[in-house]
Amino acid sequence: MFLFYLGLFWTLLINMTAAQSKFTPVRPPSLPLAVKSPYLSTWFPAGSEGGNGGYLPGQWPTFWTGQITGWAGLIRVDGNAFIWMGAPKDINTANQVAYEYTSTRSIFTIEVDGKISMKITFLSPLTPNDFKRQSLIFSYMQVEVSSLDGANHDVQLYTDISAEWVSGDHGDVAQWDFGTTDDISYHRVWKQIPMLFSEKSDQSEWGNIYYATDSADGLTYQSGADNDVRGAFARDGKLANSKDSNFRAINSNWPVFAYAVDLGSVGSSATSTLFSIGLCQNEAIQFLGKDGVTTLPSLWKSYFSDDFAALSFFHKDYSESSRLSTELDDKVAKDSIAAAGENYLILTSLAARQAFGAVQLVGTSDKPYLFLKEISSNGNTQTVDVVYPASPIFLYTNPELLKLLLDPHFENQEAGHYPHKWSIHDLGTHYPNATGHPDGNDEWMPLEECGNMLIMLLAYVQRSKNTDYIRAHYPMLKQWAEYLVEDSLYPANQLSTDDFAGPLLNQTNLALKGMIGLEGMSQISSLIGEDADSKNYTDIAHDYITQWMDLGTNKEDNPPHTILNYGNWSTHGLLYNLYNDALLKTNLVPESIYTQQSNFYPTVKKNYGVPLDTRHDYTKSDWEVFVAAVASIETRDMFLGDLARWVGETTTSKPFTDLYETVNGRHPNGIEFKARPVMGGMFALLALP
Numbered sequence: 001m002f003l004f005y006l007g008l009f010w011t012l013l014i015n016m017t018a019a020q021s022k023f024t025p026v027r028p029p030s031l032p033l034a035v036k037s038p039y040l041s042t043w044f045p046a047g048s049e050g051g052n053g054g055y056l057p058g059q060w061p062t063f064w065t066g067q068i069t070g071w072a073g074l075i076r077v078d079g080n081a082f083i084w085m086g087a088p089k090d091i092n093t094a095n096q097v098a099y100e101y102t103s104t105r106s107i108f109t110i111e112v113d114g115k116i117s118m119k120i121t122f123l124s125p126l127t128p129n130d131f132k133r134q135s136l137i138f139s140y141m142q143v144e145v146s147s148l149d150g151a152n153h154d155v156q157l158y159t160d161i162s163a164e165w166v167s168g169d170h171g172d173v174a175q176w177d178f179g180t181t182d183d184i185s186y187h188r189v190w191k192q193i194p195m196l197f198s199e200k201s202d203q204s205e206w207g208n209i210y211y212a213t214d215s216a217d218g219l220t221y222q223s224g225a226d227n228d229v230r231g232a233f234a235r236d237g238k239l240a241n242s243k244d245s246n247f248r249a250i251n252s253n254w255p256v257f258a259y260a261v262d263l264g265s266v267g268s269s270a271t272s273t274l275f276s277i278g279l280c281q282n283e284a285i286q287f288l289g290k291d292g293v294t295t296l297p298s299l300w301k302s303y304f305s306d307d308f309a310a311l312s313f314f315h316k317d318y319s320e321s322s323r324l325s326t327e328l329d330d331k332v333a334k335d336s337i338a339a340a341g342e343n344y345l346i347l348t349s350l351a352a353r354q355a356f357g358a359v360q361l362v363g364t365s366d367k368p369y370l371f372l373k374e375i376s377s378n379g380n381t382q383t384v385d386v387v388y389p390a391s392p393i394f395l396y397t398n399p400e401l402l403k404l405l406l407d408p409h410f411e412n413q414e415a416g417h418y419p420h421k422w423s424i425h426d427l428g429t430h431y432p433n434a435t436g437h438p439d440g441n442d443e444w445m446p447l448e449e450c451g452n453m454l455i456m457l458l459a460y461v462q463r464s465k466n467t468d469y470i471r472a473h474y475p476m477l478k479q480w481a482e483y484l485v486e487d488s489l490y491p492a493n494q495l496s497t498d499d500f501a502g503p504l505l506n507q508t509n510l511a512l513k514g515m516i517g518l519e520g521m522s523q524i525s526s527l528i529g530e531d532a533d534s535k536n537y538t539d540i541a542h543d544y545i546t547q548w549m550d551l552g553t554n555k556e557d558n559p560p561h562t563i564l565n566y567g568n569w570s571t572h573g574l575l576y577n578l579y580n581d582a583l584l585k586t587n588l589v590p591e592s593i594y595t596q597q598s599n600f601y602p603t604v605k606k607n608y609g610v611p612l613d614t615r616h617d618y619t620k621s622d623w624e625v626f627v628a629a630v631a632s633i634e635t636r637d638m639f640l641g642d643l644a645r646w647v648g649e650t651t652t653s654k655p656f657t658d659l660y661e662t663v664n665g666r667h668p669n670g671i672e673f674k675a676r677p678v679m680g681g682m683f684a685l686l687a688l689p
Ligand SMILES: *[C@@H]1O[C@H](CO)[C@@H](O)[C@H](O)[C@H]1NC(C)=O
Pocket: 197, 198, 199, 286, 430, 431, 432, 433
């Protein structure tokens, strides 16, 4: 009897665990698969609003926007086929038991029929100090297979991609071919009529998508209609080595580009198969710089003669690329845990690929640039107040990357392409166009952007010691500083970076950015021996901050706190610009303000965090981490703990949003910020000196 119950207990336990995957460190809203640039950005929706909980078998991967980028995986074990990725029709799904993410990897463990164990590693390498590797728009998928039950099994592996990878408009006609180069087999897919520098649903409409693997024994390939090709594999365990030459619309009998690998008899030692997926575009960006509008090539063109050389290098570089990525994973893990513990690592390691996945190295090896897409908020190019919240990850991993983001701004404005005396907001209404705003009709955020430019420049120079950078741009820096002198004490009615909340006058937090920007300008001047300027700017900054302490603080409240805007005593907000004072070591703001804010935030916290300000219950996770970085340990841990819990519990299913409701954890009505580079701000603690 006892044995019977014990047996029943174990059966129940096994059935229960069979349905559930472990998620380490947590189940994020969307799992990064191939996330490498604004146009190679495939994710797996997990949160319940549009996702399946994070189970690779049974649902399609998607572009960051949500449209499907078909990517399928099947396995045949002793003659029976199972799905391990995607949602092909009429085939049983295998059983996911674990998912884990690091800064560069998503790793799934999947069990097939109780017989075979699979470990699928999606690696989007990050090599911030190695531009040759970082410039390649490619990502790996490694599939390891071994016996689960100790017996040997007859195994064939299958994977395909659909033509959905080449356009956001599925009625568009795709073309494709298959070939080999350097012992590598590749499927190449492109839009039959490419449209240079154009997007549809945020996907790029030019360039070649490659799906490649080793030309090993036992490899077969096929292009053709999805159900036919997948059906052939499920039935035969191999493909016909045939090409479908009926080029057609992406959604017309859904052409797919497939491989099958006969792994033969698989025992307990793992066999591994490597796939590379990527996008090759010769031309990357249209830029209005010192020579007028020019076309900037992808930076990898400086290192590789053509697509095939790039593909071959990438595919054969797996062990080195993997080693460098592990180095980064380990560094982020060690530093995050040392800075603020495991909750903090949940945030940094999820943000790393997302932040780097919104930027792209372009230009030439002697004049490289880093271009950034604002992504979901509206697709602007090189937005200053998006570069700014993203900047901590670049300051932490390689400050030169921040310089490469600032360079195009200086080049554009110093060439006289912007008519206003304040800093431009962005370099183009839509990526990949960085054709500026010669008419001056950008989204004005004058105080915000002047402050951001001065702060980012100084943060870069302090870390690089590159004072020549100041000399090269001093007149422009002074022009922006003059604007701060004019506007920071009583900021005019204007937008701050939180433009979705609307304009407001006399914003306390915005004023603080201007004042720290001025104190930063004093340091900038002093670094190149402009001592009179330095003295003048620090005098002004100190005069302003003394007045700001009275104008911007409600001292009567218990506990006291800064207010949203002057005279509006019952308001409050996240004073995230205080972070700059610590980042630059300007020591402009008295310690009492740091303490006051640390004591105040816990009194207004909601379930998942502290609202951005008194206008709404939503908050911005990037600003929460900026605030946490300069708070007391208790308050810091409150912010990081709530945010890490939100990551694991939120019902949102789009890549890591920076704007969410603190009460229910959802996107605010009508605003879905997702996949934005601003999550580089998760690294705010690690960017501090
Ligand atoms: C970029 O500019 C070109 C014109 O030069 C235009 O055809 C294209 O649609 C623009 N791209 C986007 C994404 O707006």
